[in-house]
Amino acid sequence: MTAAELTRYKAQARIIKALAHPTRLFIVDELSRGERCVCELTDLIGVEMPTVSRHLSQLKNAGLLEDEKRGAQVFYRLRVPCVLNFFKCVQAVQMAHDAE
């Protein structure tokens, strides 16, 4: 693997890693139905708000979400809808695996 390839794969891994957590998958799934503020997501998920906030930052830093402050609240939304295709493929993997 060349240094250039390594750099490229690291950048890709960072994006995929942002999705590689149950809570963050839940967030993406929820945001596929429209924007949500941090407090709404916190209620839905059931962990402390600081934890949710960090998950959201991670997704945002990876380029998957964008945020908008409106008054005291911060709303997050999906930036790149194609990530939802991941779910379909993951299901295909699961079915192939279960049927082994």
Added chain:
Amino acid sequence: MTAAELTRYKAQARIIKALAHPTRLFIVDELSRGERCVCELTDLIGVEMPTVSRHLSQLKNAGLLEDEKRGAQVFYRLRVPCVLNFFKCVQAVQMAHDAE
């Protein structure tokens, strides 16, 4: 998040996590061009064989690869081609992010 949802997201996260590493992305990319034995991948990647072997196990346990022993060698191949679509979407994320 209900207990059932949590279980589902955990299972999905495990599969996505298997892809969330530069070396493992390289492996998937390489295997998209055909099966490879552990020694070939080891040469290409440039880390110790035990490390490559563990990355391969992780991908296999997630249901992404299958292996076949032929003589002293073990050949790995992609099991679910749709994971290659991930790369396209990841590129879309990167472009959207860079253009921000």
Added chain:
DNA sequence: TAGCGACTTGGCTAATTATGCAAGTAGCAA
């Protein structure tokens, strides 16, 4: 301007992950 609610960040700890070296297994060939 004082106080409140919504959010982010700092600091810490526990858990997970990545990697290397060493040791073990399995197939083949002398």
Added chain:
DNA sequence: TTGCTACTTGCATAATTAGCCAAGTCGCTA
């Protein structure tokens, strides 16, 4: 059966990640 090559697994360590509580910021409203 001895030895060699290909691979996996054990064990230890370093690095990363996830979570909580506490403290800080920012916008609104009394």
